[in-house]
Each structure stands twice: as structure tokens, then as C-alpha cells.
Amino acid sequence: MSSIQIQDVTKSFGDFKAVSNLCLDIAEGEFVALLGPSGCGKTTTMNMIAGLEDPSEGSILFNGQDLSSTRIQDRNIGFVFQNYAIFTHLTVFKNLAYGLAVRHLPKQDIERRVKAMADRMGLSHRLDQKASSLSVNEMQKLAIGRSAIVEPRIFLLDEPLSNLDAAFRAYMRAELKVLQREFGQTMIYVTHDQIEAMSLADKIAIIDRGKLMQYGAPLEVYNNPTNRFVANFVGSPRMNLVDGEVKNTGGSMKLVIETGLEIPLSGRVGADIASHRSTQRMSLGIRPQDIYLGDLHHTDDIPLSGLVEEVERIGPKRLAYITAKGTRFLAVDERDYMTPGSEVEFFLAAEKCMAFDGATGERMGGRVQ
């Protein structure tokens, strides 16, 4: 079981910088998610940890050791591919046994360990069947079991759940969490699905275009995003982000949006902006859950009115797309009376508003809540 230190790693492919100056500290036994959109460099980062690629600059240490001179087969790193890469011409047993067989372990040991792992993964009844005859979900479990059985120092998973159907994904999320606790392994998990990251990881590293945006515990990243990208990316449904110019008229601050909508900025948000160095353009962020209809809750809350354009149902809740003077807001509410075409009054909870600098995307002000 290893800790990992990624020290100022950059990876370039010609002129293109896939990863820029990445610094990440992963403790032993931690479950860390590398989260970001397609092409952000998270898979490249994982490949560098696995040793499949070498950093152009910087180094990656395992428990303080540099493994760049060790051959891949000697690194003992567990890797679960996105498409599983199980040995389809071998039986399930032989698949699970591969890592042990190449280490020339005695036959009884192999048998014992394979049977135990098969039990653990729910594949005991498939041991003698060819791996190609398994369902996709079983292949997933086989891929994990095959890597886990050799007790690697770290475990890398490349979007392992993306090929599964939605119901099984939820089930596997829970399974993975339990497995990780059981094996106590350091796990690094690449995904573009922030729900997965939020529910599984101890810490999330959010990456955009090769750069680390924020690294912290799920709730920390959710409640205190340090920049606009993180605020937008984490949280489902996505955070409302309204861009506009800050105008100060007669002591009261307003956010003026191109479409003509004006949002009064007061209370904490106003203070955040004022304390930040003078900035003209900014983005106001508010999560759909923090917009509500009906009666005013706090005097600071910002009132707006608009037209409900579309209503989606998300499990027990409704997601309303409300347009106020050309600016679109998403609001989540449980009540049924939001119907497309109706005019509504809605409020932005002032306590939960966040301000982001228009130029750098940095969050203005201190921690929320």
C-alpha cells in the first residue's frame, strides 16, 4: 500500500500540453477521484502513474520512491481498463489466476486465492466458463478481481463504470466503496461523472485542460468551490452561473446582465465582491436547490420573476427552466405547481450565492457556511 506524490508534473505531446504543473498528494489508503470533462488530461495523468507514459517534466513518487526506472511488470500496480481488457480466450479462473501464475506461485495457493476472490466478487459459478461468455457487468467484476488478487500497491481505475447500465452502476458504486475499505488500497479513480466522484471518493481532484482546479473532500469541493469551473462542474443539476457587469449606483450594487436583467447584490455576496480587488465583470453562482418559489425565507434573499419554459422531472423533484428577462435559471423544487408557460416569482437564497471573478474565474470572498 503506497502513498503517491505527484510533483510538478507536466506532459506534452509536441506543442500540446496534456497536463501542466500538476501537484497532488495522495495518502496511503485514500480513495481519490480524478474528475474532469473528456480530454482534460485525467487519463494521461493516470497513465503516468501507471508508468505507461513518462512525464515530460516533474516526477511521481510512491512512498517517496521514484519508480520511473522500474519496468511496468515489476511495479505491481493494479489497473482496471475502461473496456475491462479481460483475457477473453481464457476461463474466468485463468483470468483471476493470471497475476499469480506469472509469479510462479504453488498451484494450491493459486486455487485457494482464486476461489476466495471469486466468492468475494460473486463469480464462483462462472469459474470454469470462458471469460468471453460473461455479461458486461460480470466482466467488470472480473476485471476488478483480477487486479485485486495480486494485492497491488495502488489501484487505478479508468472510468470503470461508464459502460454499465444505470442500475448496475449504482450497485457497483456501493460495491467498490466496500471493496476499497476491505482491501484498504490506495485507489485512484478517473471519471467524468461527478456523482460517482462525490459518492465514492475521500478526495476529489478536479482537472480542466491539464490543470488542477481544486483538490479536496467532496463536500468541501461542493460547498466551497475555489473557481467557476469547479462550481459549474460539481453538483447535479449544474449550478446557475450568470455573467454580467457590476454596477454601483448610489451605494447599491447590482449585477447587470447583457439581456437586460438586473440582479441586486447585497448582504454577504455584496461584501465578498467589495472586498475583492475592484472588478467589473463577474459571474454570480447559485445552485438550483438554493432557488425557491413561494414565500420569502430571509430578508436578504434576492427576488426575481420570470417565465417557466420547461419542467423536467428528476426523481422526486422537479427541475424548472425559468427565464427572467432573457436569462435562464434552473430551479429545483418539489412542488407541482411549476408548469411550462406560467409566470412565477422566485428567490435566490442570499446565503448560498457565490461570486466569481469575470476574468480569472476565481471565487471572491471567504468560505460559505
Next chain:
Amino acid sequence: MTDLISDMVPLDSTASESPEGGYWYRMSRDGQKLGRWFVAPTVLLLLFIVVFPLLMQLYLSLTWWTPLDGTRWYKAYESFNFADNYWRLVTDRDLWAALLRTGAVIAVAVPLQFGLGLGLAYLFIDDFPGRKIFYSIILTPMMIVPAVVGLIFFLLFQGTGPVNGTLGLPANFSWLTSVDRAMLSVIIADTWQWTPLMFLILLAGMLGVPSDQLLAARLLGGSNWQNFCRIILPRMKPVIIIALVLRTVECFKIFDLTFIMTKGGPGVATETISLFLYKKTFADLDWAYVAAVGLTILFALSLLAAGGLAYMAKKKG
């Protein structure tokens, strides 16, 4: 005209190397009918070139006919002899000796070419600078007319030739006229010419092995050799069968090299079956007998090829 495509079947999420779904389709009956018209000319041609001479051979093989008889071949029924020719080939010492010699060539040449081809192919899996150039160079021997290859090696293996010169051997160290080394020279020439084919086929087979499975094997701790034996070779089984059957059948028929390099000599030291039949046909004019032998060999080789195919079909299913 109705649609030519009739049935789309999606691959569902069970049991597939690529978990994502897809559609494949069969030709409708209309499409198949049209297809038959397109294929017809080629089939007719094949029938004429292959089937007709075969039947003619069969006919002749049951008679005593030779061109010296003075009658037309279709009148051969006059000297009908049932299966006398076939009996003869079973007891013909010279024939069996030739067969044995051919067998010896195959036993040495095919594994040799296979091993070399496999080794070369392995080196070519990953890209390296100059890969394309080396690839073309390796394939060149295959492109040369076999008779020319024979000529090349004939010259090379002369007593006063470059081989002896490079190895520092005296001019009376003979290759082509030595009973022991004549066969060896032929095998060397054949290997030089046909290893590239093995290389080509086996490389294609190797490249068909999914690279991420190989990667997974490496990450699990498998060394290059272990991964080669456990992952690459097993997955190449169908390709290996094809390559071996192909080469074996071709090697069996070896003619150009023996004819040009040694003419079957010294004596009959390198008289392979093809050469034997050649002499019987053009020197002895024993056409009916040759027909019988030819058909028997055809039958035997077909069994071999069919066996290979059956084995492959079983593997696929």
C-alpha cells in the same frame, strides 16, 4: 426494387468484446439473387479451369493410355484397367522414396520458416524507426519468381561461388552435387524465399491480439515471454493453422528450386515428388499413371487442409 437489407440484429450487452451495441444485417432474398448473378461468371471460369481437367484426369487414371498409343485421349476407355495404376503407386519404390524425401523437406523447412517468421513478426509488433523500410525489405524475397530464386541459389552454392568464398571453404566443397548437402541447399533457398510469407501471416495474427489485453497482462506482472506464450500464441491459433497448412501444402509441391538447382540430383538425392512426376510425365510419358498419382496426392492434401479448417471452425465456435 424492395430493400436489399432485411434483418438488423443488435449485439446486446452480453458476451461481446466491445460492450457497446451495434447493428449487423443480412442480405434479403432479393439481394442474394442479385449476388448470384454477379458471382456466376467467376464460378463458370473456375468450373472450366479446375473441374474439367480433374474429371479428365480421373478418367485417364483408370486406363493404360499413353500418348504413344496413337489414339485420342477420349478413346482411352479402350485400355481401361480399373485401378491398376493405383495399385502400382502403392508398390512403387521410387514414388515412395520421392514422397519420403519431400516429407523430409517439409519436416525441416516448415518449422524452420515458422520459427523464423514468428520471431521476426514479434519484432515488428511495435513501431520503431525504419519499420516501414525493413518491412519492405523483408518481403522482397517472396516477390521474386521462384525459378529466378532457384537460379540465384544455384549460382551462390557453386563450388567456386560466394557461399564457399565467404565461409572460407575450398572450391571442392560441393553443395549441390553432394548427396548430404544438396537437400540442405534447397531447404535454405526455400526458407529464404518463403519465410517472409510466414512473417506476413503471423504478423497479421499478432496485430489482431487486442493491445490492451497485452497491456493488462504486463501490468499484472507478466514478463514479455510469459505474455507471449499465454496471450499472444493462444489467440493466434487460427492464424497459425492457416500459415502451417498453407506452407505445408506449398512445400509439398516444391519444384522450381529442385529443378533448377539440382535437377533432382545428385542421382535422386533431391528428387521430390513433383520432380518425380515431372520425369514420369515428360521422360517416360506415363500419363495415366501420373494422373493416378496426382489425384491421390490431391486427395491427401485436401484432407489435410480440410482438417485444418475443421479445427479452426471448432475453435471459433
Next chain:
Amino acid sequence: MNAIEINGASKRYPNFTLGPIDLAIGEGEFFGIFGPPSSGKTSLLKLILGLVELDRGRVALGGTDSARLAVSQRGISMVFQNLALFPNMSGRENIIYPLTERKASKSEIDARLDAVAEVLHISHILHKNPAQMSGGERQRIALGRALAVKGRAILLDEPVSALDARLREEMRIELKRLQRMDKQTFVYVSNDEEEVMAVSDRVAIMDHGQIIQVGPPDEIYNRPNSISVAKLVGSPPMNLFPGHLSDDGERFESPSFTMSLDFPRTAHAGAAATLGVRPEDIHQTSDTGAACPGIAVSSTEPLGSHTIVNATIGGRLVKIRTSGRVIGASELGTHVSFDQRRLHLFNADGERI
């Protein structure tokens, strides 16, 4: 007149039987089809497309029996799961392909292309080849191609499944807007339940080749007609407790707990039954009465906007969905109550009572 009508259609396959299917999809409807893998969703699409010969029953398009209509004459376009874009053509050429096939005039083509590209936000990539596009861009081109011609219906087979989670959410609502704008009939197939339920006007739930419930998403969510539907819809899935009703029908009794019912089921008194309650309908309470069983919390999953609590009631695993403010077990009480108006009861055959 319905855009698509299926009456008693069935077809036998080697491994399973599709149907009998009865379905009516109205014009301009956004119709969703959801089911677990291999439940027959794609086979149903094939039925509508005319790619399979029915053993029994008929498919009518716009009121006319489609048995004699060839695939190309049905006026149905399709977005495939693997997109099937023409790799040698640019995005623009892909989209206008159906229009050029129908010999539309240049001005018509341009107008339609502009409209479609505008809604799908692809105007800037029309000149690229599919190989040069990202997954999301390719998806939108495929959509554009299907939308180019206003046909009878558009079938979408998992059109957004290959996209990033974030992009999927955004594309969903774009699809909905597109459909509204054109008043096209959409038939949307997916095995992501949330996706289908979010955008459809009506949904058909499929399982083992049959349609087991059809209706607006709300109805299916709030009143699933069987245990199968109840298990399939909702994430996390509904909590189910097997047990039976008391002799007077006023209580539900199970090995884990006993609960009094505000709406007694006297008609099924004494019968075996399964009680279902969704994770969001379980609430904390300080009451310890007959309708409030005790719980023991094993773990919590704080997801920011809400928290999933894994607990046990009388030894049986239960998932509870509560506000995002709850983070650890300490913030939860020791008892819970079930929202009595939102209880689901199913009889021994799995049907709703």
C-alpha cells in the same frame, strides 16, 4: 390519429419472445421507452422501423397499416447508439444527406441546415469530418441528420449514452426543446431511467419483452402498478418489505417491523403483501409510535444536494434520501416515519393494491 400504433404485435426470437405489444404513440409526443438491458427495447424499435416480420399483430403508421411499406418509405428517421455517421462526409454533408436524397431545393436545404445547426449549437463544426469531432459533437451531428427531414417520427436509441455526464444532462433538455419546436414525434429509448423520465411526455416500461406499464412519468413514479416497475424506476430504488396485512387490514406486519396504516386495505386483510416506500418518503421523527420504527444507521453518502443514508430497520437494509445538510449519523434521529400517503402495497403476485 396516432403517429404510431402497435396492435397485438409479437415476434419470437431464439432466446426470448417480444410481445404481445399494444401501444399508441400520439403525434407530437415525446415518448420514452425504458427497461433493463435485453428487455426488448431495441427489438421494439425494429418493429416500428419495419426491420422484422411480425409473427402476429400489426403496426400502423399515421393510421395506415405498415405491412406493405418498405423501411425507406415509412418516413421514420433514426439516431443510432453508435451514430453511424458517414465518415467520408463533413458534418454539413451528413446532415443534409436526407434532404439531398429527397431532392430538396438549395434554399430549403440551407434554411433547414441553419435551423438545425442553431438549435444543436453545431454551426461552428459543420465543416469538420466526424473523425475530427469529439463524441458530443458527433452525437449532435447524428441528431441533426435525423432532424433534417420532418418525417413521421424520429427514433432515438440511446442517443446520449456515449457522452460525458455533464453533456448528457445538457443534451437532454436540448432534445426536449427541439422536439417541442418542431412538434415532432420522438421515440426515445434508453436504459438510464432518470434520463427517460426527465424528458418524456409518456413512458413505456419494458421488461422481458413486454410493456409492463405506460403512462406519464409522474404516474409511473407515484403509482407503479407492480413490483417490477417499482424496482426499475427511482434512484435509489424503492425500499421493499415483504410481509402481510393484519386480519383487519389496518396494519402491515413484517419480520422487521409492524406499522399501522392510515389508509387501511380492508379488502386484502390477512393476505401476504409487500410494502414499498421510496427513500425520499422516509422522514426522521422523534415519535416512537406504532407507525415509527427504529433505525440503526450504517453509513451516509453526502452528495452535496442530498444525502443517502444506509440504515437498517429491524435488521433489514433501507436507503433513505434526506437533505444535503445531513452529513453524519449523529445528525439523524433514532426513529423514522413513512409518508403514509406515499406508501405502496403489492399483493403476492406483485400487483399494486
